[in-house]
Amino acid sequence: MKKIFVNVAFLVLALAMLPLASQAQSRKDKEQTVTIDQTYDVVKLQAPKGKKIKNVIFMVGDGMSLMHMYSAWTVNKGKLNLDNAQAVGLSKTYCANKLITDSGAGGTAFATGHKTNYHMVGTDVNGKPLPSLTDFANAKKLSTGVVVTCRLNDATPADFCCNNVDRDKSYEVAADYTTCDVDYIFGGGSKYFENRPDGRDLFKEMEKKGYQTPRKWDDLAAIKSGKVLAVFDTLDLQVPKVRGNILEKSSMKAIDLLSQNKKGFFLMIEGSQMDDYGHSNDLDMLMQEVIDFDKTVGKVFEWAAKNGETLVVVTADHETGGLTLVDGDLKKGEIVGKFSTDEHSGVMVPVYAFGPGAENFTGIYENTALFDKIKKLLKM
Ligand SMILES: [Zn+2]
Incomplete structure (x- = not known):
């Protein structure tokens, strides 16, 4: 006994x-059964009529697939902001040396137009640094921004701002922000910016370059113009219930500041942590992240509908978790789902587009085509 x-x-x-x-x-x-505490309303939007594309907002759901969106649509009782998209396409996510990619190579494909090897960020297969959409936009004197809920040295933001053959070289990756010249940078990961083993203080270096470095929302909210490096957490941002609608607020703040440039802007926004809950097979937390992302999509679409010269493209780098819905109830807003893997899975991911030029995103294409299309539409 x-x-x-x-x-x-x-x-x-x-x-x-x-x-x-x-x-x-x-x-x-x-099987996991999930509902949400409160459903939210979705405004039906009129598509803008003009043809001119001045700004592009590129939104990434890390690890997001159609299954995630259909699950979120169900728990929200048949409403999703993404359903306002005017055009839908499919993107093939495989990378240079693996059928099933990671965020490093997956994001490098749409950030730079090159398929690269697993775990590489912003380089080609030989390790040569590649210019990204933010570099091309900078060269055209557009304003640029990156907004994420993960640490800034994580793969997706790094694909747009950094160059390294190994995404896990966290300190090296973070240091690239001091030279990427992106105007608005929001995310977590202060651990890699200060008290570093090499003695560098990236906040001080960025301040010398003219960046404002708010560390909490009230300070960021008060900024009226100029460059911003906003790092709000030591590592990734907190879970949605703790961090609140900070993805939405920091994204709208980015739009506020970047749209002051009469030439236009390119902004990347990522719902970063869907991927994490796909990995941990946690359907409840996954739904909270997908809904946080869709609410942000709603605010961005609404702004774009009013602005009329902004193309919004929403996609993913790969699927995570092999999520399958096996049952559910639309009236009750309930889903019953299960995961088949704690890794990424192999499937094409959706591309949604809203605003002038949206029609260019229908069809089936390589993830690198997203880069080509955006570069061409912004005449970069
Ligand atoms: Zn990913």
């Missing part, structure tokens, strides 16, 4: 110490 007790105590301790991967293991292939 005593021996059994000791074993049970050990088991409880071991369970408490389970890392995310093992949590996923314990959830994998098991």
